[in-house]
Amino acid sequence: MSAVIFIPARYASTRYPGKPLVELAGADGTRKTLIQRSWEAAQQAGADAVYVLTDDDRIAEAARGFGADVLMTSDTARNGTERCAEGVAQLDRVPDTVVNLQGDAPLTPPWFVTALIEAMRDPAVQMATPVLRCDxxxxxxxxxxxxxxxVGGTTAVMRRDGTALYFSKEVLPFVGSLSAPPEVWHHVGVYAYRPAALADYMGWDEGPLERAEGLEQLRFLENGTPVTCVPVEAQGRVFWELNNPADVARIENVLKQEGIA
Incomplete structure (x- = not known):
């Protein structure tokens, strides 16, 4: 089964403009941009190809500078999933699975991506995403x-069969006490799709839940397409996305702890 990883990246982030080009210091003090660290994480997952998708020349130039393949997408793409659909249309050969590894997730372990690709071997799965039990x-x-x-991250609420009930930037379910918290699942910002599911997505309008939460995956749920949640294990690695300027120090601390240059 063929699989391609796309890393969508845009400059005009609402919460953190210019985020893909923010530099993060590694364990030895080496500074690399967020988009480079995300690309390096994707390279470890063993896909057939990895592409950076962007509509911004600054990001494209930086990505080509560290050796990435780049596909230019339109400035009308409203989110990474739409950008992935545009990317598929530029490939000479359509893969069986498209993986969207968001450009703000440089701490994504490669086994999160391989677990998604394995889940997509089930022909009934149209779209899948990893979830991590919160420590x-x-x-x-x-x-x-x-x-x-x-907004520090996204949580997922699931049915018994592992498909998603809802995703939210609120902490769900309600956490009344950190000394005896409920089971909370952190949604990891990686998606795997069938190309046909991406085509369907492009035919749907943005719904009220997607608009309110700012979460692109809710468009699938609002239109009746199940989203399969794939539980993954951190295996001792701290996972965190760069959502706010405060997250830079958090991620740099993990890079230092993990010995990642």
């Missing part, structure tokens, strides 16, 4: 961010 540190970060009025 105390991550859950504390979530709750602290929300108390401070920041």
């Amino acid at each position: 105390v540190q991550t859950l504390t970060n979530f709750v602290t961010d929300r108390q401070a009025g920041r």
Whole structure:
């Protein structure tokens, strides 16, 4: 089964403009842009090809500078999923699976991506995404961010069969106490799609839930397409996305702890 990884990246982020070009210091002090660190993470997943997708010349130039293949997409793409659909249309050969590894997730372990690709071997799965059971540190970060009025990440609520009920930037379910918290699942910003599911997505309008939460995957749920949640294990690695300027220090601390240059 063929699989291609796309890394959508845009300059005009609402919460953090210019985020893909923010530099992060590694364990030895080496500074690399967020988009380069995300691309390096994608390279470890063993896909057939990895492409950076962007509509911004600054990001494209930076990506080509560190050796990435780049596909230019339109400035009308409203999110990474739409950008992936535009990317597929530029490929000479359509892959069986398209993986969207968001450009703000440089700490994504390669086994998260391979788990998604394995899940897509089931022909009934049209779209899949990883979920990670929150440890105390991550859950504390979530709750602290929300108390401070920041969006620190996304949580997933699932049915018994593993398909998603809902995704939210709120911490769901409600956490009344960190000393005895409920089971909370962190949604990891990686998606795998069938090319046909991407084509369907482009034919749907943005719905009220997607608009309110700013979460592109809700368009699938609002239009009746199941989203399969694939539980993954951190295996001792801290996972965190760069959503706010405060996350730079958090990610740099993990890079240092993991010895990632």
